[in-house]
Amino acid sequence: MSLEIKICGLSTAETLEAALGAGADMVGMVFFAPSPRHVDFATAAVLGAQARGRAQIVALTVDADDAALAAILDALRPGMLQLHGRETPARVAAIKARFGLPVMKALGIAGREDLAALAAYESVADRLLLDAKPPRGAVLPGGNGVTFDWNLLAGLDLARPFMLSGGLDPENVANAVRLIHPPGLDVSSGVERGPGIKDPSRIEAFLRAARAAEAEGGARRPSGDTPAGATAIGAKPTPPSPARETSPS
Numbered sequence: 001m002s003l004e005i006k007i008c009g010l011s012t013a014e015t016l017e018a019a020l021g022a023g024a025d026m027v028g029m030v031f032f033a034p035s036p037r038h039v040d041f042a043t044a045a046v047l048g049a050q051a052r053g054r055a056q057i058v059a060l061t062v063d064a065d066d067a068a069l070a071a072i073l074d075a076l077r078p079g080m081l082q083l084h085g086r087e088t089p090a091r092v093a094a095i096k097a098r099f100g101l102p103v104m105k106a107l108g109i110a111g112r113e114d115l116a117a118l119a120a121y122e123s124v125a126d127r128l129l130l131d132a133k134p135p136r137g138a139v140l141p142g143g144n145g146v147t148f149d150w151n152l153l154a155g156l157d158l159a160r161p162f163m164l165s166g167g168l169d170p171e172n173v174a175n176a177v178r179l180i181h182p183p184g185l186d187v188s189s190g191v192e193r194g195p196g197i198k199d200p201s202r203i204e205a206f207l208r209a210a211r212a213a214e215a216e217g218g219a220r221r222p223s224g225d226t227p228a229g230a231t232a233i234g235a236k237p238t239p240p241s242p243a244r245e246t247s248p249s
């Protein structure tokens with residue numbers, strides 16, 4: 001399975017075109033008013049038409065109710081929903097049943113204890129998105145450009161594909177691919193020149209660096225092929241590696 005790359009928080013035709021032209025597999029539009037990447041329905045409809053058939057279109061929502069989800073689906077016509085709030089496993093299952101779209105559930109990872117929470121979502125979500133937890137006092141639950149200790153994911157074996165996210169950028173993405181061999185990557189702030197302002201050259205650099213690292217041997221082993229010492233969800237984790245003092249880069 002080749003590395004799937006999502007560029008999130010696209011809000012203009014120019015930057016969406018940069019992502020599509022550089023070979024993004026997924027493009028994300030944010031529907032969360034406090035975010036500098038939030039798009040209104042009219043913009044979403046135009047961007048959706050531009051991306052349709054060229055990449056998977058993902059609608060990012062945060063604890064949206066059914067009426068809001070229906071309106072978003074109507075405007076963007078996404079192929080996937082990204083749930084980036086505090087949606088419970090039951091809520092994820094209900095959204096999938098009601099709207100009939102694949103769902104990617106975002107979960108914050110700060111320590112080993114957070115890996116235990118993933119099991120409850122494996123049976124209801126089509127994908128998991130493993131993100132950093134927001135800094136204390138942050139307005140946004142994601143999109144903060146913050147990394148977490150990627151070593152926590154070493155040997156992780158999930159029944160569902162996951163995307164690694166949180167603070168990725170063109171400079172650190174190759175390290176992430178070499179260390180984790182993730183099935184997917186998701187980036188937002190790291191390909192911006194300012195909050196909410198995507199930079200076409202950074203989008204291209206990110207895709208180039210990630211694909212080069214993948215070509216070096218970063219392809220993900222098939223799911224279920226748990227190597228010795230790997231952590232299966234629900235299994236007792238292997239002893240922690242020494243804590244890192246700084247974010248990986």
Ligand SMILES: O=C(O)c1ccccc1N[C@@H]1O[C@H](COP(=O)(O)O)[C@@H](O)[C@H]1O
Pocket residue numbers: 008009028030032035036037038060062084129131140141142143144145146165166167168186187188189190
């Ligand atoms: O990007 C946003 O504005 C956003 C708002 C609310 C929830 C999630 C959001 N973004 C997602 O957060 C992760 C990590 O982003 P970053 O690369 O660290 O900036 C990513 O999945 C975005 O899709």
